[in-house]
Amino acid sequence: MNAHPKDMLHEILGAALSAVAPDKAVSKYVSLDGDTLLIDDVTYYLNTFENIYVVGAGKGAAPMAAQLEEILGNRITDGIICVKYDHTVPLTIIRTIEGAHPVPDANGERGARAILELVANAGKKDLVLCCITGGASALTPALVEGISLDDGKKVTQLLLDCGANINEINAIRKHMSIFGSGNLARAAYPAPLAALIISDVIGDNLDVIASGPTSPDNSTFKDCMDIFERYKLTDKVPVNILAHMQSGAEGTIFETPKVGDPVFDSVQNLLVATNEQALQAASVKAEELGYTPRIVTSTMSGEARSVASDIAKQAQKASNGKTPKLCLLSGGETTVTLTGKGMGGRNQEMALAAAVALDGCPNIAMLCAGTDGSDGPTDAAGGFALPDSLKRAKECRIDPQVYLADNDSYRYLKSTGDLLQTGPTLTNVMDICITLVQHEPF
Numbered sequence: 001m002n003a004h005p006k007d008m009l010h011e012i013l014g015a016a017l018s019a020v021a022p023d024k025a026v027s028k029y030v031s032l033d034g035d036t037l038l039i040d041d042v043t044y045y046l047n048t049f050e051n052i053y054v055v056g057a058g059k060g061a062a063p064m065a066a067q068l069e070e071i072l073g074n075r076i077t078d079g080i081i082c083v084k085y086d087h088t089v090p091l092t093i094i095r096t097i098e099g100a101h102p103v104p105d106a107n108g109e110r111g112a113r114a115i116l117e118l119v120a121n122a123g124k125k126d127l128v129l130c131c132i133t134g135g136a137s138a139l140t141p142a143l144v145e146g147i148s149l150d151d152g153k154k155v156t157q158l159l160l161d162c163g164a165n166i167n168e169i170n171a172i173r174k175h176m177s178i179f180g181s182g183n184l185a186r187a188a189y190p191a192p193l194a195a196l197i198i199s200d201v202i203g204d205n206l207d208v209i210a211s212g213p214t215s216p217d218n219s220t221f222k223d224c225m226d227i228f229e230r231y232k233l234t235d236k237v238p239v240n241i242l243a244h245m246q247s248g249a250e251g252t253i254f255e256t257p258k259v260g261d262p263v264f265d266s267v268q269n270l271l272v273a274t275n276e277q278a279l280q281a282a283s284v285k286a287e288e289l290g291y292t293p294r295i296v297t298s299t300m301s302g303e304a305r306s307v308a309s310d311i312a313k314q315a316q317k318a319s320n321g322k323t324p325k326l327c328l329l330s331g332g333e334t335t336v337t338l339t340g341k342g343m344g345g346r347n348q349e350m351a352l353a354a355a356v357a358l359d360g361c362p363n364i365a366m367l368c369a370g371t372d373g374s375d376g377p378t379d380a381a382g383g384f385a386l387p388d389s390l391k392r393a394k395e396c397r398i399d400p401q402v403y404l405a406d407n408d409s410y411r412y413l414k415s416t417g418d419l420l421q422t423g424p425t426l427t428n429v430m431d432i433c434i435t436l437v438q439h440e441p442f
Contacts, residue, residue: 056131134200134428180211221248300332342408345376351383
């Protein structure tokens with residue numbers, strides 16, 4: 001008997017998540033031989049350092065820090081990480097501060113300032129190791145003087161509601177932050193700093209991941225003003241934030257650290273896990289299950305329901321092709337422009353839109369998932385679009401079009417049994433869409 005498509009989709013997702021597990025990512029690139037610490041191709045002779053500090057932030061920072069404790073043990077002098085609530089693991093030396101995501105809170109601000117204070121004590125004879133994953137921007141909301149946390153929360157929510165992408169959101173965050181946009185590296189200077197980074201952004205640009213706390217910033221105050229104007233937010237953002245961005249664009253406030261700044265002379269930034277790695281692992285598992293894998297893209301973006309419709313069309317076309325069993329894999333991060341009052345997330349909205357677009361195709365099954373296990377302000381990671389999804393909706397007497405119009409994908413998928421709930425995965429490499437296509441019905 002053939003496996004149920006839902007089970008196979010689960011298996012493929014599991015393989016993808018395992019490949020980008022934070023602890024595995026650290027152990028792949030970091031090793032210790034006596035007093036010699038090797039991070040990728042850079043050697044650090046620990047007997048030349050007086051202190052080793054470990055800091056970090058993000059949804060996957062805790063298992064990364066735990067792996068560094070496993071490798072370095074009591075060589076670590078002190079450490080602090082900021083993680084999302086309920087994204088902790090036991091640590092011996094490194095302290096953990098939990099905060100809110102995606103809309104920041106006071107705990108995150110406290111944690112960010114504690115990290116800055118710790119690394120500011122580091123000197124040339126100290127080593128700073130940094131663990132950075134997706135979510136770090138919201139979890140480290142230490143803002144410039146004159147901008148309150150409530151102001152930062154308001155502008156973040158406005159950007160989320162209007163469908164701004166992560167690059168745009170992070171550009172705004174960076175120009176309000178004393179932590180992101182290279183400022184963590186600036187605080188640690190002149191200590192050598194090695195940053196281990198898990199990417200949750202399209203293109204894996206170091207200055208965008210987590211708002212680039214250890215990287216030169218490529219965005220500008222002018223970019224921020226353009227973003228406000230693009231989404232018609234100039235009359236909605238707090239006046240002090242608008243004034244701050246305008247002053248920066250006019251050159252009366254110093255820009256964030258750029259390429260060539262000496263604070264980056266002793267910084268090593270290393271990508272240890274990416275969406276592409278997850279897709280490659282998913283590809284291997286799909287092949288083991290008898291499907292011909294095809295990685296469509298790792299730069300998936302755009303309005304969630306439109307992207308879902310496009311993937312559904314690709315799948316329908318492929319179902320009439322020469323390959324009897326095909327697995328289409330896409331990675332990236334879509335957006336949702338809120339027009340309704342429902343509850344959901346971009347992956348759940350994709351799953352619901354795909355179910356409508358596929359309209360009960362008996363030979364196509366899709367899973368849309370956030371690799372962090374958290375999709376929007378819900379306890380779900382995403383959702384399924386299965387051959388019998390619409391049939392179950394009719395049995396529940398619910399109309400998918402009504403729920404889609406109200407951005408209420410969570411309640412719809414929960415009613416039909418198509419909700420994906422994984423709990424926190426403690427990693428984050430954006431989203432994955434897995435589509436199984438075959439000639440014969442499932």
